[in-house]
Amino acid sequence: MSLDKDQVQQIATLARLELKPEEHAELVEKLSRIVDFFDHLSEADTSGVIPMAHPLDVAQRLRPDVVIEANQRDQYQENAPSVADGLYLVPKVIE
Amino acid sequence: MTDLHTRSLTELAAGLKSGDFSSVELTQSLLDRVAKHDETLNAFVTVTGDQALAAAAKADADRAAGNVGVLNGLPIIHKDIFCTQGVKTTCGSKMLDNFISPYDATIVERMAAAGAVVLGKANMDEFAMGSSNETSYFGPVRNPWDLERSPGGSSGGSAAAVAARLAPAATATDTGGSIRQPAALTNTLGIKPTYGRVSRYGMIAFASSLDQAGVITRTAEDAAQLLGVMAGFDERDSTCLDQPVPDYVAELGNSIKGLKVGVVRQHFDEGLDADCGVKVKEAIAALDSLGAKAVEIDMPNIDLSVPTYYVVAPAECSSNLSRFDGVRFGHRAENPEDLHDLYCRSRGEGFGDEVKRRIMTGTYVLSAGYYDAYYLKAQQVRHLIADDFKRAFEEVDVIAGPTTPTPAFKLGDKVDDPITMYLNDIYTIGANLGGFPALSVPCGFVDDLPIGLHLVGHHFDESALLRCAYAYQQVTDWHMACPEDFK
Numbered sequence: 001m002s003l004d005k006d007q008v009q010q011i012a013t014l015a016r017l018e019l020k021p022e023e024h025a026e027l028v029e030k031l032s033r034i035v036d037f038f039d040h041l042s043e044a045d046t047s048g049v050i051p052m053a054h055p056l057d058v059a060q061r062l063r064p065d066v067v068i069e070a071n072q073r074d075q076y077q078e079n080a081p082s083v084a085d086g087l088y089l090v091p092k093v094i095e
Numbered sequence: 096m097t098d099l100h101t102r103s104l105t106e107l108a109a110g111l112k113s114g115d116f117s118s119v120e121l122t123q124s125l126l127d128r129v130a131k132h133d134e135t136l137n138a139f140v141t142v143t144g145d146q147a148l149a150a151a152a153k154a155d156a157d158r159a160a161g162n163v164g165v166l167n168g169l170p171i172i173h174k175d176i177f178c179t180q181g182v183k184t185t186c187g188s189k190m191l192d193n194f195i196s197p198y199d200a201t202i203v204e205r206m207a208a209a210g211a212v213v214l215g216k217a218n219m220d221e222f223a224m225g226s227s228n229e230t231s232y233f234g235p236v237r238n239p240w241d242l243e244r245s246p247g248g249s250s251g252g253s254a255a256a257v258a259a260r261l262a263p264a265a266t267a268t269d270t271g272g273s274i275r276q277p278a279a280l281t282n283t284l285g286i287k288p289t290y291g292r293v294s295r296y297g298m299i300a301f302a303s304s305l306d307q308a309g310v311i312t313r314t315a316e317d318a319a320q321l322l323g324v325m326a327g328f329d330e331r332d333s334t335c336l337d338q339p340v341p342d343y344v345a346e347l348g349n350s351i352k353g354l355k356v357g358v359v360r361q362h363f364d365e366g367l368d369a370d371c372g373v374k375v376k377e378a379i380a381a382l383d384s385l386g387a388k389a390v391e392i393d394m395p396n397i398d399l400s401v402p403t404y405y406v407v408a409p410a411e412c413s414s415n416l417s418r419f420d421g422v423r424f425g426h427r428a429e430n431p432e433d434l435h436d437l438y439c440r441s442r443g444e445g446f447g448d449e450v451k452r453r454i455m456t457g458t459y460v461l462s463a464g465y466y467d468a469y470y471l472k473a474q475q476v477r478h479l480i481a482d483d484f485k486r487a488f489e490e491v492d493v494i495a496g497p498t499t500p501t502p503a504f505k506l507g508d509k510v511d512d513p514i515t516m517y518l519n520d521i522y523t524i525g526a527n528l529g530g531f532p533a534l535s536v537p538c539g540f541v542d543d544l545p546i547g548l549h550l551v552g553h554h555f556d557e558s559a560l561l562r563c564a565y566a567y568q569q570v571t572d573w574h575m576a577c578p579e580d581f582k
Contacts, residue, residue, distance in 0.1 A: 018443030051474035055530025081427035
């Protein structure tokens with residue numbers, strides 16, 4: 001199945017990726033081939049097969065819901081592109 | 096002492112113990128080699144020379160004080176996917192080119208506590224997505240066996256550095272073959288443990304149901320030593336399993352007599368280079384002559400491993416990589432118009448082509464209307480493949496075959512064709528889909544290029560793989576071969 005330009009743009013929007021025009025054109029071609037390759041999966045009879053959720057037959061471990069980390073906000077924010085007064089700054093969302 | 100770089104980790108440990116040389120001398124000699132060779136290889140993203148020498152001096156002081164961890168003073172390299180406190184941790188991406196990790200990954204912490212000295216951070220495919228190291232933002236790593244060729248990926252920097260004797264060992268990670276494929280293509284040994292065996296806390300996530308940390312070394316003994324330090328329960332990783340860790344080194348000497356080795360019929364079909372097939376069969380015959388018993392087995396669904404993986408892994412990657420939003424850390428686009436523009440341009444600029452392809456693929460297979468046809472179907476086929484392995488392990492102890500379909504390919508040869516690139520992982524992916532431990536050990540040369548024997552074991556039976564590789568390395572010397580320009 002091949003994907004068209006609009007579908008690729010729709011996926012890019014969902015994925016929050018800005019694509020340059022040449023990237024967009026290349027993805028139309030390459031994603032179509034990748035998706036075609038997935039069609040091999042239809043060769044397998046999977047009726048009644050449970051989708052695999054975990055490589056081992058174990059349940060996810062839970063821990064008590066208590067704070068275990070110390071507050072390291074200042075240290076973490078050293079990696080942030082823009083902060084002020086301990087807050088992360090982004091462009092204005094609400095006018 | 097001009098031959099320190101040729102020695103294994105175990106030999107170096109003995110030398111440090113007997114006082115033949117200090118960790119500072121050893122570390123300096125390897126840093127000198129890095130300075131001499133890495134411009135050619137590009138195996139490092141960051142060399143941490145000053146920190147390494149300080150750690151070596153501390154290790155020497157600890158030794159003098161009688162405080163000797165099992166890795167005291169031994170130099171290693173960490174793949175740049177592991178967070179290292181105060182040191183740039185890029186994951187091979189422009190997105191994290193400015194990221195200084197505020198904490199250490201659990202394995203980094205454990206190895207440091209055991210006394211290891213970190214020479215630097217190894218180059219890798221961007222976010223571990225690639226089989227050739229060509230997707231790294233920092234440029235491809237070159238294969239020390241032929242500089243025109245790829246060392247494989249994604250742990251290409253780790254493998255090339257160990258092959259070129261820049262370090263005796265390096266950490267690595269494996270989601271579909273990223274430890275074993277580069278190990279095979281560089282004449283090194285790589286082990287991917289059972290899913291959940293080694294903590295992933297501080298290991299940047301790619302596909303969370305598949306990722307696992309391991310090591311690349313030259314000998315099985317060294318791998319056993321390092322795995323013993325890395326493995327074991329960590330409450331900070333909710334997928335890490337609380338299982339006893341055997342003494343892998345002590346178990347190496349156990350005979351492989353009577354061990355049943357399954358040889359998958361489907362792994363020797365037309366997809367495999369004929370000369371590689373011959374070498375791999377010779378290696379299996381060598382295990383046979385050591386007392387193991389090879390039997391042919393069938394894995395009817397194994398051929399669907401690659402399409403299954405390339406649905407599941409991108410789906411998980413698209414979800415994991417949504418954290419890179421240009422807000423809290425990582426690359427941020429200049430002068431965003433609004434929040435949406437900030438997200439889209441930061442990600443569009445910060446990620447490379449292959450990562451974008453995988454995020455797009457994953458977003459597509461998870462999107463409304465396609466989820467059942469692709470993602471759900473792939474998770475069902477994954478179950479069939481895992482069942483093939485489980486059935487096999489009712490009969491055999493390990494499964495043996497080729498690690499890769501061919502020896503190392505030329506840089507640039509496959510980079511424009513994702514499907515051909517993906518097929519590189521055809522023999523290695525199954526172990527990840529089922530969570531099984533697997534290892535690649537050097538087993539000969541084809542056209543002067545190294546190839547590997549691939550061994551897969553049952554859940555938590557890394558020991559059987561290490562024993563096989565150890566026994567094989569006692570009767571072969573492929574792993575001793577060193578690329579000419581790096582002797």
